[in-house]
Amino acid sequence: MAGPQQEAAGPRPTSRDVARVAGVSQATVSLVLGDKWRGRVAEPTAERVRAAARELGYRPNIAARNLRLGRTRTALLVVPALTNEFFARVYTGAARVAARHGFGVVLYPSPDGVGPARDPFDSARASLDGVLASSMASEALATIRGDELPLVMLDSDPAGSRGATTVNLDIADGIRQVTEHLLGLGHRRVLHLAADVDSWTFVVRARALAAALDGTGTSVRTVAAPLSVESARTVAETALTAPGPRPTAIVCDDDFLAAGACKAARRLGLRVPEDLSVTGFDDLTLATAVEPELTTVRLPAEEFGERGMASLLAVLDGHTPGTETLPVHLVPRGSTGPAPSGS
Incomplete structure (x- = not known):
């Protein structure tokens, strides 16, 4: 049996190899590994393809696929400030979902917490596939013309979000x-x-x-x-x-x-x-x-980021997600007690 080093030295496995091991067509492999299989490929078949890819150590050629699709597979997360723990948690959740779909996340903070920041891109449209933005940093969208890209707004008025999908907290x-x-x-x-x-x-x-x-x-x-x-x-x-x-x-x-x-x-x-x-x-x-x-x-900051990124990916796939509102809950601790007597 060949060890890991011998396997690594051999020919790089292809999607055709995955299709052969899984007993499916290359088109099916493309759908499953491109996360486009739902509603088109049965779940057991999709799992068989994933198992074959893992067994062979197959990794899709992301650069070639991006060129073919005309995508950079990069999303922008617009937040007020990186020093705010809440938005750091939002990023963690968003990046987790993005990574599962082969996307990277670029952070774009406003230098003073709110308002516009310097545009880090010569052309946002050429550099990005979509934008996930907090309402607290919405002015930054004008700086990078981010509202001209597929957009999902976080914690934002659904009636004033330029028709963008919104994900809110209650x-x-x-x-x-x-x-x-x-x-x-x-x-x-x-x-x-x-x-x-x-x-x-x-x-x-x-x-x-x-x-x-x-x-x-x-x-x-x-x-x-x-x-x-x-x-x-x-x-x-x-x-x-x-x-x-x-x-x-x-x-x-x-x-x-x-x-x-x-x-x-x-x-x-x-x-x-x-x-x-x-x-x-x-x-x-x-x-x-x-x-x-x-x-x-x-x-639920991390879940907030996860739901926001999932909505953006759905928009990029041509869907129109509805407004989503996540529940919140009170955590009583020692800073509250009965009103002083006689008050």
Whole structure:
């Protein structure tokens, strides 16, 4: 029996060899290994082809196939910033699905977190097959003319996405879960620490909070802060020392803002959660690094990236996926508790 080294030194196996071992035509091999077999080749036959390819050590000639198809097999992922853990997880999920289909993923971050970045391509249309873009970095699409390519938008208003397929998170339901949690703990004075970012996803948070608190006898005040811990601390300190009854709970648009709110509370001598409850959004690693740990809404970031890339690949195959919305859920931790007595 030939060992691995002897096999490696022999002739490179071809699709004809795979077809012979699997007992099928070369056309069937092409369909299966090109991931075009569904609805055209039976599952047992497809598995037989894959098994034959593994046995022979067959690898398709990607360069030749790309030239034949007129594709680069490259997708662009447009995100606000690589330093944000959420978008790093989105990339992980997107790249995992892309790799299974022989695609590469190029990251395109905005240098200041939002807004346009320098175009890294002479011609996006010549360099890319399609684009997966976060609504928080949608301005970058104009820079690279990415909206002229097959496009899937993440966390974006379906009505304003230029007809692109959208994959969303159920942000409104996440806020509803937060408000039900706080109302159940007796809170009726709420401060909304909003992200000072002009993006649909944060507009949804504000609208959902107002809707969830409507008719509950709860007062809510909104202040905005840039997405950083220190900015949030400064804004929260000012809001907590403003004239009038102090809020008993702060609903934050993300975990960084919530961490800043907790720092503000400590500087003012307030205990979390005995004097002030704080909630976040995202469930980043930061949420369990602070003390007390944050009550927050967990977003399935990797699955989000996976679904987004799967939708883009479907678009590239000529399909029109519908809008997809992924569920989110509240993770109660130590930063929330009953409203202070007498509040």
